[in-house]
Amino acid sequence: MSQAESLKNSYIDWLKKELIFTDVEDGYISISTPFVDNNYDNIELFAKFVSKSQIEVTDFGETLFNLEDNGLKITKRSKNIYRLFENTLNDFGIEYNSNTEALSITTDVRRFPTAKNRLLQAIMRINDLLYLSKENVNATFNDILSSFLIDNEILFSPNVEIVGKNGISSHFDFSIPLPAGKDRLIKTAARPNDVNQAKVFNFDVRETSNTRDSKYVLLLNDSNNAIRDQMKMNALVGLDDNLAEVIGFEKIQNDPSLLVAS
Known part of the structure; x- marks a missing residue:
């Protein structure tokens, strides 16, 4: 094994x-x-x-x-x-x-x-x-991300439910269309080292990847805190590198094209 x-x-x-x-x-x-x-x-x-x-x-x-x-x-x-x-x-x-x-x-x-x-x-x-x-925040991370996508003219659909192989529906915060009919399914976390969100992301990718030809991203709000290696490990354990990735919002802000590249 x-x-x-x-x-x-x-x-x-x-x-x-x-x-x-x-x-x-x-x-x-x-x-x-x-x-x-x-x-x-x-x-x-x-x-x-x-x-x-x-x-x-x-x-x-x-x-x-x-x-x-x-x-x-x-x-x-x-x-x-x-x-x-x-x-x-x-x-x-x-x-x-x-x-x-x-x-x-x-x-x-x-x-x-x-x-x-x-x-x-x-x-x-x-x-x-x-x-x-x-943190005295006036908007959720998803609100901030929605505005960012609109400002950068990136097409998206919010709050997407995908039915997986066992009939269980998984929730993704955003879907972004990609070339060749694929899409990028994004789950977000307001705290960059929230182990709960890492576990949920891992489960949802496993549940839906056999029925959906998509790329998966766990997008973390790393504005105030760095992403720990353990967070990435929990999110990606057992998943192929070409299927799923963990990325910080700061990197996306520097290069928005990362969200639409196939």
Whole structure:
């Protein structure tokens, strides 16, 4: 077995072991994921059948509770942060209960894997609001990148969902058309060393690359911090160099053509 294959198998085994389903009270199933929140605790979701064919997945309000515990209260009084919060809900199709502060999504059983992934990625994006508020940022990294693409006359589509080999839908922040009918699928990370985003990127590339003739990029906001080698390793483990790459926004700013080169 090659070293690359060994790393690939190790990564997949880790993902399977760390995704733990447990029956809990009131008919709920606890789903402990390998992704961590701002307190470095594993993000936990809860699923429950609301009918024979429908299932609800929720965080029971833990995401916003943890943000408030870290000093960030999501409220309409903070217009900018609340706008970014609502944008994330809309991007991922997430429901928000203002009374319980729960984030949830209800879907049919066949689409459960996709719904779980969408809620999980929305939670990780919302957790980034703590970082944005501390940095006094008025726009998300995706807002900045959108403006950059428009200014440089680069065609793109935002918020693209790709159905993978197992029927699971993966979310990419941008799709940029390339020659010969290909496209460049971009996932972004506002924090250049966010290990969660590295893991998600690796999973999504594996899930969709057999059904999509694309090039994949994890684009990191390295304006204030350098990208660590460990970040690249987590994102690219087991992936071909010609298929996926990790790149910093500073490099793209110096040479926008990198996003459209085939």
